[in-house]
Amino acid sequence: MLLKALRADARLAEWLRDLESECPAPREAALPDADTLPDVLLDLSVPHEHINELVALRDRLAADPEAMTLLARCVTRFVRDMGEIGKGWEPPAFPAATGALGRCFHLYVFVAALPHVRAHHRERGVPEDVSRRTLADLGRHVSVHHRRAGGPGLLFPWWIALHFHGELFQLGRLQFQRALLGRRTGRAVAAAGLDLGPGDPCLSLHITDFRGPLSPSACDRSLALAREFFARHYPDERHEVAVCNSWLLDPQLKRYLPADSNIIRFQDRFDIDREETSPDDSVPVGFVFGDPEIPLDELPRRNSVERAVVDHLRAGGHWYGGRGWFAL
Secondary structure, three states: OHHHHHHOOHHHHHHHHHHHHHOOOOOOOOOOOOOOHHHHHHHOOOOHHHHHHHHHHHHHHHOOHHHHHHHHHHHHHHHOOOOOOOOOOOOOOOOHHHHHHHHHHHHHHHHHHHHHHHHHHHHHOOOHHHHHHHHOHHHHHHHHHHHHHOOOOOOOHHHHHHHOOOOEEEEOOEEEEEEEOOHHHHHHHHHOOOOOOOOOEEEEEEEOOOOOOOOHHHHHHHHHHHHHHHHHHOOOOOOOEEEEEEHHHOHHHHHOOOOOOHHHHHHOOOEEEEEOOOOOOHHHHHHHHOOOOOOHHHOOOOOHHHHHHHHHHHOOOOOOOEEEEEEO
């Protein structure tokens, strides 16, 4: 049983107790029935090859009263502060001991929360195509899980929670997360003469896989869409600055990639206000090759980015994150 496996993990047992305390009387959470669920999953871009397994797991979930109560509590907590920046719920990944149902449990939470998400989008006047493409990132992450671990599931359910909480939107090539300026970046923005500082609204940029090249024209289009979208649908927030925290802003990439490459031209948009001092080589390996655990001597060198990542690591170097900003 799912709950038994969760209670056997001390960290998750504490999480369960906290959730029960926050949501002692959860609202009812309904899952689409077995006939309807395939259409819902396909609308979320879940690959066809996983549909039958997810429908079968749905029946196992529905037959477990304790698991359905947990689902209701998760949905109740998740939608409680819908649309509020930084108040979303971050569900933990479940351990391997919970099996296939544990791997996919949060996917069902997001499916059950769909009516609330779509209602929030309608209240804000979010266009249907923007809503659809934003929520379809769930299917992309199912593909990411399949590529890395095999079978359906979500490696990072806390990330998809941003999409389903009204905090993040897909607008063309880039994703834009409604966020607040941190202390260091806020000070850098203020020092540059903008009437902004720590705690003021900003848009955090994210670069997704499976979306084609990160070309300057695609980025320009996304930024134009974002300026119009947030001014229209979130007029109560001033989004005058874009920020990004990514290994793609590591200045070492300029040693390997030409100045007119897409990544370097993306870097050049930003004023870099911070470079991480702790290396994290697993991040570029995971993003570029799909699995951070691939041994270094097995990594291919098929294009300039792969060669940059691999050659730098084989030479004894490390990769670091960078944080930058620019005025919108």
